Amino acid sequence: MCSLLVPFPTGCGLELLLVLCGLDLTQTCPHHCICYDSPSTVSCQAHNFQVVPEGIPATSERVFLQNNKIQRLLQGHFSPTTVMLWLYSNNISYIQPSSFSGFTRLEELDLGDNKHLRSLASDTFQGLMRLHALHLYHCGLITLPAGLFEGLHNLQYLYLQNNQLEFLEDDMFIDLLNLSHLFLHGNRLWSLHQNTFRGLGALDRLLLHQNRLQWVHRQAFHDLRRLTTLYLFNNSLPELAAESLSQMPALEYLRLNDNPWECDCKALPLWDWLRRFRGSTSSLICIAPPESAGKDLKQLTKEQLPSCTALKSLHQTKSGSQGDGGGSLKKDHHHRSHNHHHPHLPHQDQHYPTSPAPLPRPPKSGRNRNCTRHRRPKGSGQNEVYNLKDSGNKESDGKNDPSKPRRKNKCIPRTSVGPPSGVQRANSRSTALLASSFIIPLCLLVCLTALIFR
Numbered sequence: 001m002c003s004l005l006v007p008f009p010t011g012c013g014l015e016l017l018l019v020l021c022g023l024d025l026t027q028t029c030p031h032h033c034i035c036y037d038s039p040s041t042v043s044c045q046a047h048n049f050q051v052v053p054e055g056i057p058a059t060s061e062r063v064f065l066q067n068n069k070i071q072r073l074l075q076g077h078f079s080p081t082t083v084m085l086w087l088y089s090n091n092i093s094y095i096q097p098s099s100f101s102g103f104t105r106l107e108e109l110d111l112g113d114n115k116h117l118r119s120l121a122s123d124t125f126q127g128l129m130r131l132h133a134l135h136l137y138h139c140g141l142i143t144l145p146a147g148l149f150e151g152l153h154n155l156q157y158l159y160l161q162n163n164q165l166e167f168l169e170d171d172m173f174i175d176l177l178n179l180s181h182l183f184l185h186g187n188r189l190w191s192l193h194q195n196t197f198r199g200l201g202a203l204d205r206l207l208l209h210q211n212r213l214q215w216v217h218r219q220a221f222h223d224l225r226r227l228t229t230l231y232l233f234n235n236s237l238p239e240l241a242a243e244s245l246s247q248m249p250a251l252e253y254l255r256l257n258d259n260p261w262e263c264d265c266k267a268l269p270l271w272d273w274l275r276r277f278r279g280s281t282s283s284l285i286c287i288a289p290p291e292s293a294g295k296d297l298k299q300l301t302k303e304q305l306p307s308c309t310a311l312k313s314l315h316q317t318k319s320g321s322q323g324d325g326g327g328s329l330k331k332d333h334h335h336r337s338h339n340h341h342h343p344h345l346p347h348q349d350q351h352y353p354t355s356p357a358p359l360p361r362p363p364k365s366g367r368n369r370n371c372t373r374h375r376r377p378k379g380s381g382q383n384e385v386y387n388l389k390d391s392g393n394k395e396s397d398g399k400n401d402p403s404k405p406r407r408k409n410k411c412i413p414r415t416s417v418g419p420p421s422g423v424q425r426a427n428s429r430s431t432a433l434l435a436s437s438f439i440i441p442l443c444l445l446v447c448l449t450a451l452i453f454r
């Protein structure tokens with residue numbers, strides 16, 4: 001919009017004006033977009049673009065293209081200098097495998113809310129060694145190819161919620177040594193295997209609610225020694241091995257409600273574990289046996305849970321083997337996943353919130369936002385993911401670490417995320433128009449003042 005200023009005499013102090021406007025005309029800028037400097041930013045959101053606009057400067061560091069109707073991402077659309085790339089809420093159904101190849105500086109990639117993005121090539125994210133946050137929520141993903149997250153050693157936030165995933169390959173996340181948040185809720189997962197989460201030694205939050213889980217391997221959480229939050233509510237679990245829970249020494253928040261708990265003798269180890277657990281748990285309402293139906297497992301007395309004669313043999317199989325015998329089972333699991341559905345469950349994934357807003361976001365840079373601090377809701381029985389926002393206090397750990405410059409403003413929900421500081425909010429045409437109708441007269445005023453005082 002400030003190209004309007006170019007015809008003015010140079011004596012008018014054009015450079016001064018440009019500095020005042022915060023604009024840099026030496027770069028190209030795609031039509032209908034707004035470009036800024038330091039860091040080099042292209043802001044093209046909410047313009048009904050059906051393709052990635054041409055003319056994105058080769059030096060761009062931040063590219064905002066959310067809320068358009070882009071359908072395909074191809075090689076050459078973006079520059080390998082990109083650090084932050086927002087493409088959420090488009091209509092992307094195809095990503096050419098090489099689209100991000102060589103993007104060694106990319107830290108945040110938001111592809112969320114592209115409902116027709118059903119599949120991804122396994123090398124789509126290859127080489128993104130700086131990637132810190134990857135958003136793939138609400139994309140209609142049906143499977144994840146093995147190796148999709150290979151080499152993403154710096155990834156801390158992986159958002160895969162509200163897709164249609166039924167199965168996770170063994171060792172899918174094995175390279176994600178730094179992963180802190182793994183969101184998998186609102187999918188169709190029905191089982192967790194011994195090596196599903198192998199390697200996730202830094203994981204803090206694992207959200208698995210609103211799936212169709214009926215079976216969790218007793219070693220499924222064996223590497224999650226730093227996990228504090230585990231949500232398993234609203235699944236189809238009749239039982240859960242206490243042993244799987246004792247493998248997470250840092251666990252603080254556990255939600256197990258809305259599962260069809262069978263509170264017979266098999267539940268005794270879980271009952272015992274819950275009794276000793278110091279963190280916060282939900283209720284576990286029993287559906288069986290008849291005399292316990294409707295009661296909370298945690299409220300039952302030991303006498304109400306008869307000991308199994310078979311319990312002894314169960315304990316014997318409890319060897320702490322964490323070996324990697326899982327590989328050979330891979331094919332078998334994969335096969336089973338496609339013909340094993342739980343018939344009487346609603347299609348939970350068709351029930352999305354109107355926006356992904358309540359989900360905690362990885363931090364965005366930007367200063368002008370208002371963060372309200374909350375206390376962690378110790379002991380609250382709620383399921384809401386909202387609560388996760390409140391546990392942001394520990395984020396201060398990362399604050400002083402210069403290697404994590406954007407670990408602040410954790411509390412900002414999705415909808416309030418705008419361009420980072422220095423970037424004008426141009427979420428709609430109207431705000432862009434408003435901005436231009438304000439800035440141009442201001443520039444002219446300054447220009448005239450400069451002329452008068454010469």
Ligand SMILES: *[C@@H]1O[C@H](CO)[C@@H](O)[C@H](O)[C@H]1NC(C)=O
Nearest residue numbers: 069071090091092093094116
């Ligand atoms: C989105 O893409 C799908 C196919 O990928 C197409 O059928 C649909 O019409 C597109 N919707 C819009 C609004 O462009």
Ligand SMILES: *[C@@H]1O[C@H](CO)[C@@H](O)[C@H](O)[C@H]1NC(C)=O
Nearest residue numbers: 153154155156177178403404
């Ligand atoms: C990621 O993990 C590796 C290996 O554990 C470590 O060297 C590196 O510093 C970590 N990076 C971040 C950003 O935590």
Ligand SMILES: *[C@@H]1O[C@H](CO)[C@@H](O)[C@H](O)[C@H]1NC(C)=O
Nearest residue numbers: 210234258346348349351383
């Ligand atoms: C469980 O999931 C269904 C379907 O998504 C939803 O309607 C229901 O509210 C959920 N229940 C709880 C307790 O979250």
Ligand SMILES: *[C@@H]1O[C@H](CO)[C@@H](O)[C@H](O)[C@H]1NC(C)=O
Nearest residue numbers: 368369370371372373374416
């Ligand atoms: C910012 O937070 C303060 C309280 O911390 C509140 O009084 C104020 O209204 C908030 N401002 C905005 C713009 O939300």
